[in-house]
Amino acid sequence: MVNLIIDGVKVQAEEDSTILEVAKFYGIDIPTLCYHEQLTPYGACRLCMVEVEDGRRTRLVASCLYPVREGIRVKTHSERVMKGRKLILELLLARCPNSKTLQDLASQMGLEQVRFKMENKDCILCGLCVRMCAEQMGSGAIGFVGRGQKREVVTPFRMASEICRNCGACMYICPVVDLHCRGVKSPGELCNSCLVITPQCLGKYDQVMCTLDSCGACVQKEEK
Amino acid sequence: MKMKKIRTPQELDSLRNSLLKQKDTNKPCVRVCLGTGCRAHGSANVMTSFKDEIERQGLEIQVDCKQTGCHGFCERGPVIVIGPKEIFYQKVKPTDVPEIVSKTLLNGEVVDRLLYIDPTGQRALYEHEVPFYKKQTRLILANNGKIDPTSILDYIAIGGYQALATAITTMSCEEIIDTIEKSGLRGLGGGGFPTGRKWRSCKEAHGDVKFVIGNGDEGDPGAFSDRSLMEANPHSILEGMIIGAYAIGANQGYLYVRAEYPLALKHLQTAIDQARKYGFLGNNIFNSGFDFDIKINQGGGAFVCGESSALMASIEGKMGEPRAKYIHTVERGLWNQPTNLNNVKTWANVPLIINNGADWFAKIGTEKSKGTGIFSLVGKVNNTGLVEIQMGTPLKTIIYDIGGGITRGKRFKAVQTGGPSGGCIPEELLDLTVDFEKLTESGSMMGSGGMIVMDEETCMVDVARYFLDFLQNESCGKCVPCREGIKRMLEIVTKITKGKAGKEDLELLRDLATMVKNFSLCGLGQTAPNTVLSTLRYFGDEYDAHIRDKKCPAGICRDLITFAILEDKCTGCGACFKLCPQQAIQGKPKELHLIDPAKCMRCGICRDACPFEAIIVR
Numbered sequence: 001m002v003n004l005i006i007d008g009v010k011v012q013a014e015e016d017s018t019i020l021e022v023a024k025f026y027g028i029d030i031p032t033l034c035y036h037e038q039l040t041p042y043g044a045c046r047l048c049m050v051e052v053e054d055g056r057r058t059r060l061v062a063s064c065l066y067p068v069r070e071g072i073r074v075k076t077h078s079e080r081v082m083k084g085r086k087l088i089l090e091l092l093l094a095r096c097p098n099s100k101t102l103q104d105l106a107s108q109m110g111l112e113q114v115r116f117k118m119e120n121k122d123c124i125l126c127g128l129c130v131r132m133c134a135e136q137m138g139s140g141a142i143g144f145v146g147r148g149q150k151r152e153v154v155t156p157f158r159m160a161s162e163i164c165r166n167c168g169a170c171m172y173i174c175p176v177v178d179l180h181c182r183g184v185k186s187p188g189e190l191c192n193s194c195l196v197i198t199p200q201c202l203g204k205y206d207q208v209m210c211t212l213d214s215c216g217a218c219v220q221k222e223e224k
Numbered sequence: 225m226k227m228k229k230i231r232t233p234q235e236l237d238s239l240r241n242s243l244l245k246q247k248d249t250n251k252p253c254v255r256v257c258l259g260t261g262c263r264a265h266g267s268a269n270v271m272t273s274f275k276d277e278i279e280r281q282g283l284e285i286q287v288d289c290k291q292t293g294c295h296g297f298c299e300r301g302p303v304i305v306i307g308p309k310e311i312f313y314q315k316v317k318p319t320d321v322p323e324i325v326s327k328t329l330l331n332g333e334v335v336d337r338l339l340y341i342d343p344t345g346q347r348a349l350y351e352h353e354v355p356f357y358k359k360q361t362r363l364i365l366a367n368n369g370k371i372d373p374t375s376i377l378d379y380i381a382i383g384g385y386q387a388l389a390t391a392i393t394t395m396s397c398e399e400i401i402d403t404i405e406k407s408g409l410r411g412l413g414g415g416g417f418p419t420g421r422k423w424r425s426c427k428e429a430h431g432d433v434k435f436v437i438g439n440g441d442e443g444d445p446g447a448f449s450d451r452s453l454m455e456a457n458p459h460s461i462l463e464g465m466i467i468g469a470y471a472i473g474a475n476q477g478y479l480y481v482r483a484e485y486p487l488a489l490k491h492l493q494t495a496i497d498q499a500r501k502y503g504f505l506g507n508n509i510f511n512s513g514f515d516f517d518i519k520i521n522q523g524g525g526a527f528v529c530g531e532s533s534a535l536m537a538s539i540e541g542k543m544g545e546p547r548a549k550y551i552h553t554v555e556r557g558l559w560n561q562p563t564n565l566n567n568v569k570t571w572a573n574v575p576l577i578i579n580n581g582a583d584w585f586a587k588i589g590t591e592k593s594k595g596t597g598i599f600s601l602v603g604k605v606n607n608t609g610l611v612e613i614q615m616g617t618p619l620k621t622i623i624y625d626i627g628g629g630i631t632r633g634k635r636f637k638a639v640q641t642g643g644p645s646g647g648c649i650p651e652e653l654l655d656l657t658v659d660f661e662k663l664t665e666s667g668s669m670m671g672s673g674g675m676i677v678m679d680e681e682t683c684m685v686d687v688a689r690y691f692l693d694f695l696q697n698e699s700c701g702k703c704v705p706c707r708e709g710i711k712r713m714l715e716i717v718t719k720i721t722k723g724k725a726g727k728e729d730l731e732l733l734r735d736l737a738t739m740v741k742n743f744s745l746c747g748l749g750q751t752a753p754n755t756v757l758s759t760l761r762y763f764g765d766e767y768d769a770h771i772r773d774k775k776c777p778a779g780i781c782r783d784l785i786t787f788a789i790l791e792d793k794c795t796g797c798g799a800c801f802k803l804c805p806q807q808a809i810q811g812k813p814k815e816l817h818l819i820d821p822a823k824c825m826r827c828g829i830c831r832d833a834c835p836f837e838a839i840i841v842r
Contacts, residue, residue: 043548044703046743060742065548080742084705087739091708115732116712125701144543144701147526149711151701 006074019063019074020048030076031085031105033092033175034126035064039135042127046088047105051075060084086111095121099176122176125151129170137169229503231511233389236380243381252287252329253307255369259294259455260448260487261609266318267302273321287329293456293491295369296610297356300340305351305369312351313338343606343628356607359625361588361614363596364572368456373491376498379459385504387575391467392510395578400471401427404574406582408594413439413530413567414642414671415747416593416660422564426554427472429562434474437558437565438465438518440481440488441535443527444643445694447674449598450568452610454481454488457572458495462518464571466504467578469516472564477518479568480535484525492520527644527698530672531746532557532565534700545700546746567672569598589615593659597670599641603677604631611675615659619649622658623677634679637778638762642671644691644698645751647758648684667758669751683780684763685770689717691755699748706749709740713756720767721781723774730767734760779841782826786842787819793838800830800839 001012006023013022018041023030033045041064048063053073060081063074075081086109093102094116102124106112127144130153134140141164145154155161230236256262256271274289295303300314306328313324316338327333340348348354351369362368371378379385391400405420426434438461442450454461465477481489496518499505507515521539523529529544536558538544557563573595577585589595593615599622601611606628613622619639623629630636638648641658647668649656656662663670678687692714701707716733719725737753737760744750760767769775776784789800796814808824811817819830819839831839 043745046704046745049743061550062548062745066550083735084739084743087735088704088708088743091704091712094712095708115728117715124704125707127702146701147528148697148699148701148707151707 002068002070004068004070004072004074007076013068015068017068019050019052019061019066019068022068023050023063023074023076028076030063031108032064033101033124034128036128036132036173039128039131041065042131045092045124045126047085049081049084051078051081082109085109090114091116092124095119096124096176099124101175123153124176125153126175127153128173128175129153132169132173137165137167139163139165139167141165142170229501229506230385231503231508233386233393233510236385236389240380240383240386243377247381250308254287254289254324254329255292255305255307256289257293257295257301257303257369258291259298259368259452261294261298261452262301262303263487265301265315267316269318270302270304270316270321273318274325277321277325281325283325283330287325290372291374292371293368293373294365294452294610295351296360296362296365296452296612297354297607298609299607310350312340312348312354314340355628356609356611356626359617359621360612361596362612363576363588364453364460364569364598365456365610365612367460368452371457373456373458374494376459376495376502379457383579384459384575385463385502387578388463388466388504389510391578392470392512392514397427397471397473400467400578403582404471404577407577407585408582408589408592409570409573409577409585410593410595410660411566412569412573412597412670412673414645414669414673416670419566419570422554422566423468423472425552426562426564429555431555431562433476433559433561434472435558435561435563436465436469436472436474436477437532437535437539437563438477438479438568438571439530439532439535439565440479440485440492440568441523441530442485442672443482443525443530443698444645444672444674446602446676447600447643447672449600449610449673451485451488453568453572453598454485455491458488458492459499460572460575461492461568462495462499462505464574465518466499466509466516467574468564468566468571470509470512470514474564475515475517477516478539478558479518479520480523480529480539481520482525483522489520489522496520526700527694528700528746528748531748534746535565536563543700545702546748548745569673590657590659592661597658597673599673599675601627601675601677603639603675604634604679604682605629605677606631613658616657618654619656619658620654622675623654627677630677630679634681636677637680637682638678638684638687640668640676640678640687640755641674642669642751642754643674644694645669645748645754646671646674647754648678648687648762649758650762652762667754667761669754681778681780683721683776683778684759684766685717685721685776686778686780688755688759689714689721692717692752695748695752699752703743703745703749705740705743706745706752709736709744710749710752712736713740713753717756720770721776722783723770723781725771727771730760730771785826786821787824787826787828787830788840788842789817789819790838790840791816793836795836795838797835799833799835803829803833805829 002015011026031047033047034042043062043065049060050063052061093114097118130143133142141161142153142155302316303314304316305312340354342355351357401423409419410416440450440454469477505517526544528534529538531546532553534544534546553563586594596612597615599611602608611626638650640648649666649668660670696710696714699706713736716729737756741753769777779785794816798813801809806823806825808820809817
């Protein structure tokens with residue numbers, strides 16, 4: 001067992017587990033978009049970044065990949081972390097403004113405005129579908145092509161794949177396209193209306209989390 | 225003929241002695257640089273002309289003619305050196321060849337017009353007299369201009385593979401790593417990680433199979449030091465890798481080289497084949513029971529594949545994408561086995577350290593950065609070329625003494641080191657001594673050794689835009705901060721160059737740059753904002769001028785400048801009038817001409833054409 005401190009709480013964790021796994025186990029919510037328990041961690045969305053102090057220095061690491069080590073101190077919601085997370089989410093929302101998952105996260109983090117020019121894409125390139133297809137379905141019918149801005153998920157040569165069984169697992173696991181948000185007003189403005197309907201902290205955590213991690217819902221409500 | 229493999233240091237000695245004995249040191253020999261720089265100037269034709277001329281005059285026995293790799297002084301290519309007197313000629317054309325052969329080669333006379341004349345009018349007869357070479361300390365590049373890169377015998381004759389023989393037959397693995405650690409050698413790929421410590425971690429890591437990799441995937445715009453080394457002295461890299469592999473306990477090595485470097489690939493492959501033939505690669509090297517071989521992998525030209533984990537993914541046949549290195553590659557690298565990756569320049573240092581000792585190497589350079597650094601000096605500088613300097617040499621020395629100052633007598637503005645990942649260093653910091661720490665402190669980095677000099681006519685916002693555009697295309701696209709962040713930074717910077725940005729955009733740019741630096745997955749993303757951050761730091765007033773005054777002080781950003789004709793200088797010659805593609809210039813012959821700003825597309829053709837410098841940018 002490894003001893004570490006997460007958000008001021010002394011916890012024990014099994015060796016080889018990641019910070020994210022430990023945090024989840026202790027009920028600390030770290031937002032993720034490219035992570036799934038049953039798939040290889042990928043470390044691409046960077047929302048799960050946390051601050052780790054190992055005695056020598058403090059640095060930002062992706063909690064889905066960082067193996068716990070003896071004596072480290074982890075801050076999952078420090079100011080530096082939150083500022084970066086919000087900006088990353090803002091970038092993702094500018095790419096896929098209609099995703100309910102992203103809009104919900106924005107509400108939780110108190111992000112109200114997108115300052116970038118809006119695009120209208122459906123995919124955040126989290127790679128969950130690619131890993132799902134390859135690792136769980138044993139198929140590998142889809143994959144990434146292109147680099148940088150040209151990166152996308154497609155079947156080989158963009159033709160109907162012979163090995164695709166139309167199982168739909170890729171659609172099942174996709175965090176973005178499942179539900180389109182209809183709340184967007186003018187471009188760049190987020191409605192935060194989902195908050196009013198489902199304040200996350202109530203049903204899910206029974207207010208326990210509010211002492212550790214503020215989802216922003218209560219603040220938002222008061223302001224409105 | 226089957227070559228007998230060299231199995232003992234004595235056999236190597238006797239081979240070298242017999243090579244030296246055969247060689248007549250007084251025999252005239254012309255060495256033509258066939259590096260890529262000189263080839264571009266037409267040195268291949270010079271080489272052919274020499275061969276033809278020597279054949280025509282029937283001198284095949286009296287004189288030698290051989291190719292070498294890059295001498296470094298690419299600005300003055302094609303360069304040749306004529307032995308035994310070592311006379312240095314520059315800008316040689318095929319038509320000069322008959323004269324050189326009959327005068328210099330046969331009679332030892334000097335052809336004056338081919339000598340290098342420095343700006344003060346001083347003639348330089350030898351390479352070491354040229355100011356470009358005077359302040360350099362050439363260790364890794366020392367033999368570039370002396371040996372034929374395609375001949376292992378040339379390399380053996382100058383003491384090649386001696387370090388390997390010493391290391392394998394007289395030193396233990398521990399001793400080798402101790403020596404490298406004591407020498408203070410640091411990774412020359414840019415990171416500057418202590419090489420000895422890396423080797424030790426790899427040696428101590430658990431794994432049945434271990435690998436060593438030579439990284440020659442140099443993708444920075446304006447950098448060509450790795451290429452020149454691979455082209456000119458491939459055996460030094462191989463020798464370093466074999467010694468490293470022996471110390472670490474690896475039996476397989478990989479050289480990862482861009483496919484865009486065909487000559488480097490050719491020379492490396494030839495070198496590997498020759499090393500196998502002589503028994504320096506293969507089974508039971510120097511009768512030690514140690515087996516090692518090297519395979520070349522060609523990179524497809526992705527900048528990100530210079531990053532170690534992306535490079536390893538590429539060798540494995542996967543997409544060239546980096547992974548988080550919380551578990552280091554020395555523990556789990558190529559195929560999840562302990563892997564030691566070093567830049568080719570780092571590997572080439574190893575034989576030197578083994579031959580001359582750790583103390584010798586530790587004396588060169590500064591307290592924390594030992595040895596030499598190789599820079600590709602390019603941009604608005606008189607002597608572009610390949611420069612090797614002691615760590616701790618001031619930037620001023622590199623740019624003014626070695627580089628010969630700024631072209632056309634313009635004023636120095638900034639120097640960009642470390643390629644797209646580095647930053648811009650301003651005039652105030654010209655006294656900065658170049659080493660890993662100082663460059664990082666200044667907001668730049670050593671990187672792969674690009675050094676781009678910029679003069680007063682360079683717009684720093686435009687420079688930031690250029691590098692962001694490069695990085696946007698070269699980001700692998702895996703992680704969000706790098707893929708989306710660089711794109712948005714480019715959007716903002718482009719907006720600034722168009723004069724459409726406000727103050728809030730600058731704030732956002734700063735926030736984005738900081739976030740991309742801290743949140744990106746790999747080194748590419750983490751260093752991508754350096755150009756933006758360093759130009760914001762040192763040239764903030766230029767950003768302000770673009771945003772507040774809607775002006776580009778350097779006169780580069782097209783949307784923010786206007787061309788005007790000076791009344792007192794215009795003679796009405798009509799040179800501009802004839803060339804303007806937009807017909808934006810009006811005026812009668814011998815009268816003042818005028819530019820219509822509405823039609824003008826600010827191409828600058830008129831300014832270049834005006835013989836009286838009457839057209840200015842506002």
